Amino acid sequence: MILPVIFILINFASSAKILGFFYFPSISHQYVFRELVKELSLRGHEVTFITTNPIGDPNLKNLSEIDVSGAYQVFNKYDLSEINREKYGLIHISTYFRNFNHDIITIEMKTKDVQEVLKKPEDFYDLILIEAHSPISFGLGHKFKAPMVAVSSSDVSSQTHALFGESIHPVLYPELGIGYIGPLKQLAEKFDSFYINFMAWFITKYLDLPSDDQFARGYFGDDMPYLRDLMSEASLLLLNVNPIFSNRRPNAPNVIHYYNIHTKRNEDFPLDLQKILDDAKGGVVYFSLGTNVRFDHVQGNIKQAILEALGELPYTVLCKWESEDFPGKPKNVILRKWLPQQAILAHPNVKVFVTQGGIQSAEEAIANAVPLVIIPFLGDQPMNAKILTKHGMAETISPKLLEKNILRDTILKVISDEKYRKTAQELRSIFLDQPMSGIDKIIWWCEYVIRHKGAKHLRSPSADIPLYEYFMLDVFAVIFTALFVIYKIVSLAVRSLVGLLRGRKNQKEIKKKTS
Template structure:
């Protein structure tokens, strides 16, 4: 009987097995950590998964997972000095435009990979669903949706840009939910409102009239001239899975096919390496953990900022564990231990960690909250300034500008967060909110992906707003009609008043003549 049940279960898993393609082009391990658990879980559930990524799992136990390693994207990314452009003080839209051009070049290099070209040229190949990274200005990814004519699901590793919301008809009110790149939230001042409204208009002009047509031209070089317009593929996405959470991101009304997932990369704790375990255990007074993530590396910060940080850390009454990516830290204080790589989730789970100094990346923030560790934020790029400001509002962090902070400011911030119990209490409240959900992020993501596979898409969840143009959605045509009516009415009224005055004058003239 038991053998029969097992056979039935295996057969059910077999018949439900589907072919899944994923293209996640961002050369950034912090972004790839969001996507990796999804394609791993799909593989474990029996689906035949093919993934194009610059960060492969290389897990031999996943026998039905094929990974195409496009790590060439990292070299192009570094050659273009994309991080420096992200940190620049340029106008937001100029910065976005520069990022778009460079990301296009990164993806083009990945699409020229021999295995990727072979996949694209294989007309016999088919997939039941295509998963695409849609966090940033990546319209070129939709080329895979045109090639394989399968339902498309967008997955983001951070909050979405405006065009992704447009793709599924999700509301993008400029005051309720300003674009994350503007670093605006809470009650907006008058000029903040003007800035947000103008950004909503100008961003869409940039995306729909420039970025999308340019990406479409590039896509035709890789996928052929007969593909549909990329904008049409984007508008027909079945779902978007977005990694937002209620602590950082604004509460907004979402359409049914905008699915919020979070903590997708949070895993069970693993034992620490012995040297780190001994170091943390030997510090009952507390340890400050310092990491600027995988993109903004500590070793790349300027010598001026590095000296300020080192001086402040040397005066702390705590030990410090610092993720420093080279073999040598100049003027390394006696109380500081450096490592090129640190198992962050496991370190944050140690009871002696008092403060986490972070760049404010979304994944790092979720790891800190889940381990009840308050933070000091040193934001540099993209959504990091916004994230840190939200942490300050919630009362679980102090944020500083790394370009202008002094040694005393940095030191005071660390001592305040480490010594004031209110930060620990607030981060516990944040954890209670963040983790109180019916299912884990990975389970939720995979359930919705399989939902799309079962129904061969999700057109029944599609909002009619997705089919409206920008002018229709914001009632520009209706507003212009009312303006025209008002002008016409004004014109008629003015003409009537003039006619009446003219008649009145003629009547008075006749009376005087008589």
């Protein structure tokens, strides 16, 4: 009788109150965060989860969810698939995404239940989990005076890496969204990467952070420290980076990589979909461009070209579409507004996955050894496409080159050549081979921060020195100044000596002439 009581007391003593604010309306990203908060609640912690995609499981007694799915309406106003460097400058792109984030967070912060959370006393929570991509979220650290852990469902920008003291060398580690794979060899790519890196620093420092700081004060108070200072107080940065996509950047002690925490989620098939997959003995093509690229935003005749290409395939095609009907839809194409992607990819009849190349979709394809045809639009998608194409698991089609014949022939090529599936199986073996599960890893680190009431002792010293000190410009300035002074002294001495010798020579010549 005493032993169970002891275990209960230990569990109670080690439990914590945790607030998770994961603002971005994208189910593929939310899958990652859901697994994190779900596991924390199962391990006895009392978790409040602000999310655009609630789990809705009544068996999770320690999990309280706040539904902010109204943020999805922002996608009706913004078309992310059209925002790229081919059409717009970097400042325009930054402003577009900054306004996009502000509109999302405005909707979420005005939600009644979120307002109730903000009314809680400042010492209410023991840990704050926030999505790393929005500086505004770090204001919660000021509000509740609790340790913060920044979590990302993908890699992050160079400026976020710099904030945690990591290298941001533009040749070795190009900016996330420009599609380069380091180390760069071509001089033009090096200049371009340097330019992007510099502009990312300039835009973050002088445009994004001041605007975000002003915005955040409307919710967290004018006494809030500057956002960048709050961001630097975060205990950990948890990044969903796997060995296939890693650029092998050396990690600071407080930057932790994890992966493969969302690919084992249980998804149920609708009965008709199970039958469709089972009956498709010739094979299935799965087509989905995720949640951030919508077909109703795709320009020109591309929608028609895609459907025509899919209709000419000798396979059953499952296609995620914004509607379940389209004029002239081919008979072999089945349109659904939503499809259980993980379950579909795990089915043995699936031959190829046509995707936008987001990190979550790519990981799910690798975990199930399904070859890819990638049509990258934004963010990390171009880089992911290059990596998987380089490995030999995928073929890439640029959106601007997307035509019926190109899409059809590329899909047939990937299905017919066994090397793509063989490579996918090899990458799957690497992907699944890790010393501990991704979920166990990040839970341990979150609880580490709780146990020690923060983890500032892990912070790299390179995060807190100015760039001129980081690159030792002050040291080089002293060295070059000293060398310059020495050069001037030696030059002056040599000139004086030469002048003195010439003067004596001239005096001797004058004496000879007069004598």
